[in-house]
Amino acid sequence: MSVSTASYVVWAAIGALAVALWWLSYVRPAAVAHPSEVVGRLATHPVGRVLLVLAFLWLGWHLFAR
Amino acid sequence: MRARSVLLVAGGVGYSLGAASTTPFTLPADVLTGVVVAAMAVSVLARWPLRTRKARAVAGRSVTARSAHPYLPWLGLFLACVAWELFNYLVHGTRSNHPTFSSMADAVDRSYPLKALVFLLWLALGRLIVDRGSRSRAGRLGTIEPAEA
Numbered sequence: 514m515s516v517s518t519a520s521y522v523v524w525a526a527i528g529a530l531a532v533a534l535w536w537l538s539y540v541r542p543a544a545v546a547h548p549s550e551v552v553g554r555l556a557t558h559p560v561g562r563v564l565l566v567l568a569f570l571w572l573g574w575h576l577f578a579r
Numbered sequence: 580m581r582a583r584s585v586l587l588v589a590g591g592v593g594y595s596l597g598a599a600s601t602t603p604f605t606l607p608a609d610v611l612t613g614v615v616v617a618a619m620a621v622s623v624l625a626r627w628p629l630r631t632r633k634a635r636a637v638a639g640r641s642v643t644a645r646s647a648h649p650y651l652p653w654l655g656l657f658l659a660c661v662a663w664e665l666f667n668y669l670v671h672g673t674r675s676n677h678p679t680f681s682s683m684a685d686a687v688d689r690s691y692p693l694k695a696l697v698f699l700l701w702l703a704l705g706r707l708i709v710d711r712g713s714r715s716r717a718g719r720l721g722t723i724e725p726a727e728a
Contacts, residue, residue: 515676516672516676516677517675517676517678520667520676520677520678521678523663524663524678524683527656527659527660527663530656530659531656534652534653534656537652542649543649544649544652545649545652545653546649546650546653548653549707549711550649550650551650551653552704552707552708552711553711553712553716553720554650556627556708556711556712557631557711557712557716557717557720558631558633559630559631559632559633562627562631562712565708565712566619566620566623566708569619569701569704569705569708570616570619570620572701573612573615573616573701573705574612574616575681575684576684576688576697576701577598577601577603577608577611577612577694577698577701578603578604578608578609578612578613579603579604579608
């Protein structure tokens with residue numbers, strides 16, 4: 514396996530883990546919070562909400578304008 | 580209400596298609612992205628309470644009765660993502676051997692439909708963030724300061 518393939522495999526594993534957590538949030542909501550709950554928790558936290566908005570703005574600027 | 584939602588989605592799709600047709604590092608890209616940035620800032624200032632407090636302090640029972648830490652798996656995923664991004668960014672080698680989030684995003688940007696879809700998802704995330712932090716929702720969670728509630 515080349516270095517490039519290995520790198521992409523790790524990224525794919527992280528992506529698969531995200532999908533698995535999303536699914537778990539539906540079947541075992543007591544163990545894993547739904548993504549919208551995570552956003553809600555951050556958006557109502559005194560410090561988290563500032564970081565959340567800054568991360569959102571940075572993400573958009575970095576992806577589309579840069 | 581339904582007509583408003585349809586209009587909102589249609590507007591978002593149209594705007595995303597327009598924004599996806601721009602090229603990064605150009606004025607149109609800056610303007611179309613900047614408008615969303617400004618709209619987000621205005622929405623947050625208009626709809627969010629000025630101050631909040633931690634949910635655990637005021638609604639501890641509802642938070643702790645659920646399970647140990649339902650947010651921990653997501654924190655772990657986030658940390659894994661950051662660690663792998665930093666490793667790829669800092670390690671010696673070509674970007675194709677060590678792809679970062681940005682280099683993969685560049686590949687997505689080369690496809691117009693994919694870029695439009697990612698822009699639409701970004702808009703939807705912004706809407707979700709504004710809604711979840713709004714005064715009414717914070718009031719229901721008990722995280723809003725009493726003076727503002």
